[in-house]
Amino acid sequence: TAVHSDQDQEAVALAALRFGLVAVPVVDEQERLLGAVPPQALARILRREHEEDLQRLAGISRDGDTFARGVLEAPLGDRLRRRLPWLVIGLLASSLATLVVAGFEHTLDANVAVAFFVPALVYIAGAIGSQAVSVAVRGLGARRMAIVPLLWRELATGSLIGLALGAIVLAPIWWVFGDAWLALAVALAVLGAGTVSAVTGLALPWGFQRLGFDPALGSGPICTILQDVLSLLIYFAMVTWLLL
Amino acid sequence: TAVHSDQDQEAVALAALRFGLVAVPVVDEQERLLGAVPPQALARILRREHEEDLQRLAGISRDGDTFARGVLEAPLGDRLRRRLPWLVIGLLASSLATLVVAGFEHTLDANVAVAFFVPALVYIAGAIGSQAVSVAVRGLGARRMAIVPLLWRELATGSLIGLALGAIVLAPIWWVFGDAWLALAVALAVLGAGTVSAVTGLALPWGFQRLGFDPALGSGPICTILQDVLSLLIYFAMVTWLLL
Incomplete structure (x- = not known):
């Protein structure tokens, strides 16, 4: 060898x-x-x-020699220089999420309770997505693998996770907020968010690797914002369909 | 040696x-x-x-032998068993974020535009927090370090990052949504979210290590939800103070 x-x-x-x-x-x-x-x-x-x-x-830029000095002990200017760039890109990308919610202003005006579930939905989309990214980064490593069978498996995993989590939230939301259709819209959005986040969480690192970059870049702000935006679009589509 | x-x-x-x-x-x-x-x-x-x-x-449970089999190739039941537990805990914890937003229903009713910035705020709090966690996990490693000097440095880093990002969003929000006070509330919330997320992102992994656990557990759903909830509370406090 x-x-x-x-x-x-x-x-x-x-x-x-x-x-x-x-x-x-x-x-x-x-x-x-x-x-x-x-x-x-x-x-x-x-x-x-x-x-x-x-x-x-975590979206921290590379140092000339990552090994020489711990990031925990790095001077302040150094920390900012390495941590700000991805955050600024993420902040700019996150304006897309703001525009999505603003685009559904009338939906929110009609039923403000729709806004209550936005942070939890964004959270769960991000959590499922970062699991998928981590699995992809660890699994892809330096190897090149065919994407299609992996995507099918991740699609199955993500939709089953979304189904399980959606089933969990259905009854409590119905019971606490007294609105079966809102509960169903949230549950379906969780199902959609799980599917979409798992698939993008695998596809983006794979794509980055194919283009000759480190697959871990796929976890960057663009990936997270994409998952957030898609999950919000699914949520507002469900709300518009079921509640209005 | x-x-x-x-x-x-x-x-x-x-x-x-x-x-x-x-x-x-x-x-x-x-x-x-x-x-x-x-x-x-x-x-x-x-x-x-x-x-x-x-x-x-990423909140993926441990396998008996992580090394024996890639998670990417693991069977579906195995994937669900390892990925669902933390997500369920996170989902339950995220109901706290839902309750925070629901608690400010009257604020949202008075000005629905307040809801527009919730996903971006949750995103940026999470992004700053996961940087802090990653730096902490890598920096703490197997060592035991005094927390106070590290906390001060992370406090400075987080508040400067929050200040920079808050300054970036101020003018665009004012310009697009035509509301200077709303723009200021979002900017101050970003400053607060940066500070709080950086500090908790360091303190929790350190605390987990002190209690004899792996510091990487500090990145789990509880930490993210804590950062989301604190950022939302700061945001709604700013909105209540400046807009109402």
Whole structure:
């Protein structure tokens, strides 16, 4: 077992894990031995990939040398420079969610209780989405996989999760707010949000990987906002259909 | 350099990284050599900690052997069993956010535009919070650190991030919705959400670690909902103060 000199460092470390190697031999295109990646370097690669995933999933920009200094101890200017960019992009993207809700102003005017469930819906869409992203990032790793079978499975997972959570909220909302149609609209929106968030949470990291980026970028603000916006659209569509 | 036989496996792997060791000697309480952790085991520990962090941050339950099978390829029942529990807890906790919004029904009735900014606010609180959690999880690692200086720094980071993002939204909201006080209320809520989310995003993982749990549990639904609820309370307080 050997790796080629042009392979990704994560692939090298994963090869060592898979085959239980202490060091990984590196060969060139003619399969001539160039040298070996020693165990200390493998450990550093694994730790670095760990940190990169954590930071990318949270939308924290890369440092020149993530390993040299803990982010917890980094100076204030450094922290802001690494944390603000994704937040600004997310903030701009989140204006889409604002426009969606504003677009349904008349629905809200007709029944203000529709607004009560917006934070919980956005929360649950984000939670299901970040599970899907995390599973995708961990599962895709440095491998290239066919997307279609994975998507079907994630679609099934997301819709069953949405169905379970929707079933849970139905009776309590009906009982507390005394509106069966509103309860049904929320339940259907949770079902829709689960399906949509799971599928986008897998498809975006896969797409980023296909384009040659780190799949963890798929968890960025665009992905979350997309899930929020789609979930809100489903919710307001249900409300408009069932309540008005 | 050696580790004691009762130390956490992550601490062992971090010791190997810090001192550039191929294998880590293990000693008992009398400093007698018991053996060594070989490089393949160190690599497996690092990879497993990586996976555990990704899954815990996303609220995915632990498998008996996370390493044996990729979550992407796990059977459907398995996926549901590992992903539903945290989502159900989160769904129950998110009813708190619903009750907060419902508690301000009269505010919404008086000015329905207040509802427009709820999804974006919940989004930005969550995004800042998950950055703080990720930094905390990566920074705390297996170490025990004094919380007070870290909290002050995160407080400064969070409030400066909130200030920057709040400043960005002020003029556009004023311009698009033609309401200076509403724009100010949203901007102040973003400032408050940034501060609160950054501080809780650090404090909760630290607290979980102190209680002997994995700090990544601090990112669970309770933490996110807490950030959502606090941000909503700040927002409605600002709206009540400035608009009514």
